[in-house]
Amino acid sequence: xxxxxxxxxxxxxAGCGAWGLFAARSLxxxxxxxxxxxxxxxxxxxxxxxxxxxxxxxxEKTAVFCQGPVASLFSESSRVLQLRQGVTVDEAWSAGLxxxxxxxxxxxxxxxxxxxxxxxxxxxxxxxxxxxxxxxxEQLHFQEERARADIDSGKRVRAYGGFIMGAVVVLLLL
Amino acid sequence: MQxxxxxxxxxxMPYLSPAVACLLEGLNGxxxxxxxxxxxxxxxPLLLRLDQRELTLDKHGRxxxxxxxxxxxxxxxxxxxxxxxSDNSLYAFEEDIRRGFITIPGGHxxxxxxxxxxxxxxxxxxxxxxxxxxxVAREVKxxxxxxxxxxxxxPGGGAVSTLLxxxxxxxxxxxxxxxxxxxxxxxxxxxxxxxVIVDERSELAGCYRGVPQLDVGxxxxxxxxxxxxxxxxxxVRSLSPxxxxxxxxxxxxxxxxxxxxxxxxxxxxxxxxxxxxxxLENRPVMKELLALRAFAAGVVLSRRNGPGTIKEIIRWxxx
Numbered sequence: 001x002x003x004x005x006x007x008x009x010x011x012x013x014a015g016c017g018a019w020g021l022f023a024a025r026s027l028x029x030x031x032x033x034x035x036x037x038x039x040x041x042x043x044x045x046x047x048x049x050x051x052x053x054x055x056x057x058x059x060e061k062t063a064v065f066c067q068g069p070v071a072s073l074f075s076e077s078s079r080v081l082q083l084r085q086g087v088t089v090d091e092a093w094s095a096g097l098x099x100x101x102x103x104x105x106x107x108x109x110x111x112x113x114x115x116x117x118x119x120x121x122x123x124x125x126x127x128x129x130x131x132x133x134x135x136x137x138e139q140l141h142f143q144e145e146r147a148r149a150d151i152d153s154g155k156r157v158r159a160y161g162g163f164i165m166g167a168v169v170v171l172l173l174l
Numbered sequence: 175m176q177x178x179x180x181x182x183x184x185x186x187m188p189y190l191s192p193a194v195a196c197l198l199e200g201l202n203g204x205x206x207x208x209x210x211x212x213x214x215x216x217x218x219p220l221l222l223r224l225d226q227r228e229l230t231l232d233k234h235g236r237x238x239x240x241x242x243x244x245x246x247x248x249x250x251x252x253x254x255x256x257x258x259x260s261d262n263s264l265y266a267f268e269e270d271i272r273r274g275f276i277t278i279p280g281g282h283x284x285x286x287x288x289x290x291x292x293x294x295x296x297x298x299x300x301x302x303x304x305x306x307x308x309x310v311a312r313e314v315k316x317x318x319x320x321x322x323x324x325x326x327x328x329p330g331g332g333a334v335s336t337l338l339x340x341x342x343x344x345x346x347x348x349x350x351x352x353x354x355x356x357x358x359x360x361x362x363x364x365x366x367x368x369x370v371i372v373d374e375r376s377e378l379a380g381c382y383r384g385v386p387q388l389d390v391g392x393x394x395x396x397x398x399x400x401x402x403x404x405x406x407x408x409x410v411r412s413l414s415p416x417x418x419x420x421x422x423x424x425x426x427x428x429x430x431x432x433x434x435x436x437x438x439x440x441x442x443x444x445x446x447x448x449x450x451x452x453x454l455e456n457r458p459v460m461k462e463l464l465a466l467r468a469f470a471a472g473v474v475l476s477r478r479n480g481p482g483t484i485k486e487i488i489r490w491x492x493x
Contacts, residue, residue, distance in 0.1 A: 052268075122263045
């Protein structure tokens with residue numbers, strides 16, 4: 001019977017520890033994804049303000065340019081826009097953000113920040129679009145810096161916290 | 175002179191807000207076939223111009239001639255239509271918006287109304303759009319065949335510079351487009367010529383991203399969105415045209431450019447707004463051009479038997 005209990009203890013501690021490590025890793029991933037987003041928006045800005053590429057095509061090109069979950073924001077927005085049927089950029093961008101929220105490690109505040117651009121994206125002249133992208137990139141840079149600052153402290157808390165929580169659960173069960 | 179039902183469904187409806195497109199689906203084949211214009215004005219009834227009639231549709235898609243029964247265009251309808259027309263990319267159409275219209279695939283022209291923003295002496299942009307006028311492009315092949323004997327002086331004879339004269343909506347642009355196609359293609363009236371269309375308002379060739387959407391013939395070059403006077407000079411200098419085609423002349427610089435074309439041996443086919451010969455001859459620029467015998471022939475058009483009805487043929491060359 002003791003061996004069964006031992007296996008149970010190991011499984012609980014390992015499970016909670018793995019969850020903690022995963023949560024700790026997601027902090028790093030969030031910072032990387034914010035950086036990827038910033039760079040991708042820079043690419044999109046150039047497509048819009050220098051190349052005057054129509055938005056659906058510009059989003060498609062940006063999706064190819066960037067990597068990981070961030071690409072899903074641009075590919076999904078582009079796909080929805082290309083359906084036409086009176087779809088506005090606001091709706092297409094929101095569809096892309098829903099996708100991004102599911103498959104990325106971004107915080108709700110990051111998604112809300114990106115959502116704030118939805119009403120203005122594409123629907124003004126190039127000079128206004130440039131201002132919008134510069135502001136968005138600045139804000140993302142700020143979010144990224146905060147995310148990086150959170151990594152050191154948060155990573156340790158989450159990694160150790162997982163194992164500690166596992167141990168607490170074991171003690172409570174015993 | 176009818177756009178097909180299929181054309182309206184595939185080329186125009188995807189650009190309208192879903193609410194408006196849904197209403198248009200209620201039109202029958204004959205009504206869609208004679209559709210010339212769709213007008214959306216914020217807070218006003220949806221307006222359709224079908225041939226000579228002006229109609230509206232109520233919220234159930236039923237046709238009415240009484241405008242007060244019509245479906246009122248909402249701000250959302252305007253926004254969604256504008257978003258579709260511009261591919262949600264107003265920045266990519268800055269030049270077009272400055273000129274007041276956007277051409278969509280198929281060569282259909284979308285006129286825009288809103289607040290005009292001025293910078294210096296030039297229009298910088300339009301914003302707060304309150305009106306959209308979608309004009310259905312009509313390509314009618316061979317409609318201009320009846321004009322060829324006026325333009326070509328007998329078998330093997332060369333073409334002469336000709337002016338199409340009419341008030342708006344009498345089919346000048348459709349005839350000019352078909353003339354360009356016929357002259358470019360060649361036939362029993364003579365071999366094909368190099369034709370240059372100077373298409374200041376993107377109506378003749380209906381270019382979308384530089385590519386003509388309407389058939390203008392195999393030997394035709396298009397200077398799209400180019401001011402007429404500048405375009406005619408560019409054409410003569412660099413494209414060695416036999417014929418230059420341009421729409422709605424009237425400014426003094428147009429007159430000078432036409433003279434330059436004619437002195438270079440290039441035939442000019444053009445159109446001008448005037449209801450009659452007398453009205454035409456009262457316009458200073460035209461008076462000067464006619465005195466110089468710039469045009470050999472003129473064709474006055476009307477809508478008496480539908481657009482493109484020939485009302486009068488004028489010979490200034492005495493033939």
